[in-house]
Amino acid sequence: xxxxxxxxxxxxxxxxxxxxxxxxxxxxxxxxxxxxxxxxxxxxxxxxxxxxxxxxxxxxxxxxxxxxxxxxxxxxxxxxxxxxxxxxxxxxxxxxxxxxxxxxxxxxxxxxxxxxxxxxxxxxxxxxxxxxxxxxxxxxxxxxxxxxxxxxxxxxxxxxxxxxxxxxxxxxxxxxxxxxxxxxxxxxxxxxxxxxxxxxxxxxxxxxxxxxxxxxxxxxxxxxxxxxxxxxxxxxxxxxxxxxxxxxxxxxxxxxxxxxxxxxxxxxxxxxxxxxxxxxxxxxxxxxxxxxxxxxxxxxxxxxxxxxxxxxxxxxxxxxxxxxxxxxxxxxxxxxxxxxxxxxxxxxxxxxxxxxxxxxxxxxxxxxxxxxxxxxxxxxxxxxxxxxxxxxxxxxxxxxxxxxxxxxxxxxxxxxxxxxxxxxxxxxxxxxxxxxxxxxxxxxxxxxxxxxxxxxxxxxxxxxxxxxxxxxxxxxxxxxxxxxxxxxxxxxxxxxxxxxxxxxxxxxxxxxx
Ligand code: ATR
Numbered sequence: 001x002x003x004x005x006x007x008x009x010x011x012x013x014x015x016x017x018x019x020x021x022x023x024x025x026x027x028x029x030x031x032x033x034x035x036x037x038x039x040x041x042x043x044x045x046x047x048x049x050x051x052x053x054x055x056x057x058x059x060x061x062x063x064x065x066x067x068x069x070x071x072x073x074x075x076x077x078x079x080x081x082x083x084x085x086x087x088x089x090x091x092x093x094x095x096x097x098x099x100x101x102x103x104x105x106x107x108x109x110x111x112x113x114x115x116x117x118x119x120x121x122x123x124x125x126x127x128x129x130x131x132x133x134x135x136x137x138x139x140x141x142x143x144x145x146x147x148x149x150x151x152x153x154x155x156x157x158x159x160x161x162x163x164x165x166x167x168x169x170x171x172x173x174x175x176x177x178x179x180x181x182x183x184x185x186x187x188x189x190x191x192x193x194x195x196x197x198x199x200x201x202x203x204x205x206x207x208x209x210x211x212x213x214x215x216x217x218x219x220x221x222x223x224x225x226x227x228x229x230x231x232x233x234x235x236x237x238x239x240x241x242x243x244x245x246x247x248x249x250x251x252x253x254x255x256x257x258x259x260x261x262x263x264x265x266x267x268x269x270x271x272x273x274x275x276x277x278x279x280x281x282x283x284x285x286x287x288x289x290x291x292x293x294x295x296x297x298x299x300x301x302x303x304x305x306x307x308x309x310x311x312x313x314x315x316x317x318x319x320x321x322x323x324x325x326x327x328x329x330x331x332x333x334x335x336x337x338x339x340x341x342x343x344x345x346x347x348x349x350x351x352x353x354x355x356x357x358x359x360x361x362x363x364x365x366x367x368x369x370x371x372x373x374x375x376x377x378x379x380x381x382x383x384x385x386x387x388x389x390x391x392x393x394x395x396x397x398x399x400x401x402x403x404x405x406x407x408x409x410x411x412x413x414x415x416x417x418x419x420x421x422x423x424x425x426x427x428x429x430x431x432x433x434x435x436x437x438x439x440x441x442x443x444x445x446x447x448x449x450x451x452x453x454x455x456x457x458x459x460x461x462x463x464x465x466x467x468x469x470x471x472x473x474x475x476x477x478x479x480x481x482x483x484x485x486x487x488x489x490x491x492x493x494x495x496x497x498x499x500x501x502x503x504x505x506x507x508x509x510x511x512x513x
Contacts, residue, residue, distance in 0.1 A: 002192035003028035003199040004229050005057065006219050007212030009036040013044050017051055019204045024054070026223035029096065031057040031201065033212055034079060035069035045083045055096035057121060058083045065101065065125040066213055077106055084109065087116035097121050099150070102141050121177065123150040129160055134167030138176060148198055150177035154214065155185040158277040164188070165284045168196045182215045187239070187268045189217055193231045194285045200228055225255045226266055236265040237285055238486055241278055242293035245271040246427040247451035249472070250291050253479050253499070260495050275299055282322070289321040289486040291479070294422055297362025304329040314369045316362040319482045330485050333366040336478025338374060344469045345416070345444055350376030354413040358402070358433055359421030360387035363448060367420055368395055379413035381406040407436045414440070417461075419447040424455030432456040441465030450475055
């Protein structure tokens with residue numbers, strides 16, 4: 001199990017103590033980032049371990065290593081010495097650890113620290129990727145057997161994360177801290193145990209404090225939602241792959257379910273730029289199943305050993321599970337979409353209804369197939385017309401572009417309008433993909449996006465008096481079906497009601513934190 005370290009980045013000692021007290025229940029140890037303190041406050045760091053009442057790491061991170069300390073090395077050594085001075089024979093009054101860099105060379109200070117039980121974390125921050133062999137580097141960094149060696153790499157791609165993971169498997173001899181900094185590496189912070197890391201650093205982001213390093217997550221999120229301190233080699237790991245993957249309800253949903261039913265499992269976001277590299281990482285981390293989202297619902301298919309008839313006929317896959325013979329693919333977007341829409345319009349099918357589908361990506365394939373299955377007719381409009389045509393011809397539907405001609409065609413296909421493109425989604429451009437169309441107010445309008453809950457497109461439809469629905473209900477329904485694929489069992493209804501009553505609100509609170 002990895003420990004959770006609260007990285008304290010406030011400007012004053014007092015504020016750091018307030019934060020520590022608030023999150024004490026999640027904190028195994030704290031790191032006082034002296035470089036983030038106001039210069040006057042740095043004079044009072046000596047008493048911090050006593051005031052904190054739990055093990056504290058003393059760190060003065062230089063700007064060249066991604067910190068805020070801009071003074072000279074002499075001044076830094078003096079500050080470190082102040083922090084470690086007047087050591088108490090009761091080690092609880094001393095810093096438990098001091099973080100000093102690989103190139104730090106003041107043996108007397110290290111000797112003094114050791115004498116009074118302060119352990120050394122020997123660190124190396126690689127802000128421009130990593131070219132050396134990490135295992136070799138770690139070996140060369142360690143100066144004595146009781147040191148913890150730390151390497152933090154700013155990862156710029158999934159391949160960088162893969163290299164770090166491979167390295168972590170080779171280093172078993174000693175205590176180490178391995179971190180992939182940045183968005184591509186966020187799962188290394190949740191799955192610190194799988195990366196063989198002694199601890200994972202977290203910040204008090206919900207207190208508006210700055211993260212101690214790029215990609216650091218909020219301590220409550222790591223402790224309560226992801227239950228990082230309980231992850232062991234036996235914990236079942238699931239996740240979601242996509243890019244940019246900035247706003248997905250799935251980690252909240254699955255982890256809440258696992259939490260409520262007390263299952264030893266975790267569901268982790270895996271933002272990625274390479275499906276191939278991530279599949280290799282999945283082997284290394286023993287991931288049992290993935291939800292697949294934008295833009296990989298089609299590209300994932302060649303990686304599967306087996307896929308359901310639905311995946312084969314539609315050409316889009318949003319759920320993969322690892323079986324003995326390899327990865328199997330399914331599609332739960334279809335079921336989630338049709339259940340959600342039929343409930344909204346209170347019908348059992350779409351006979352005699354004509355719909356327009358905006359977009360022709362992975363999820364549009366599922367939507368088109370379901371509209372056809374439910375007896376409806378449709379027009380598909382897409383920025384790239386040939387993609388709309390490819391899907392439409394399969395179901396004898398019409399197609400067009402997002403232009404005046406397309407809008408003209410829409411006038412006969414406007415009982416229901418379903419927006420499936422990524423336009424309006426958080427992380428993408430916040431515009432309206434159908435701005436050439438004027439709503440009559442009689443259309444049923446569904447936007448599959450749920451972050452933000454109301455896109456510019458949906459807002460305009462609402463103002464025109466249309467009945468509108470966003471994608472939240474659909475995503476929850478498809479996640480329930482995914483859960484069944486992953487675990488072989490259904491989510492108990494009672495548990496689902498429990499989540500639904502508080503669900504959207506709790507999730508939005510987490511999201512805005
Ligand atoms: P998903 O799996 O969610 O469907 P996708 O396969 O990446 O995601 O598809 C995204 C859809 O959003 C596509 O229809 C895309 O249009 P193109 O096929 O022309 O790329 C559409 N889309 C993305 N950005 C767009 C934009 N700025 N304007 C219009 N459509 C856009």
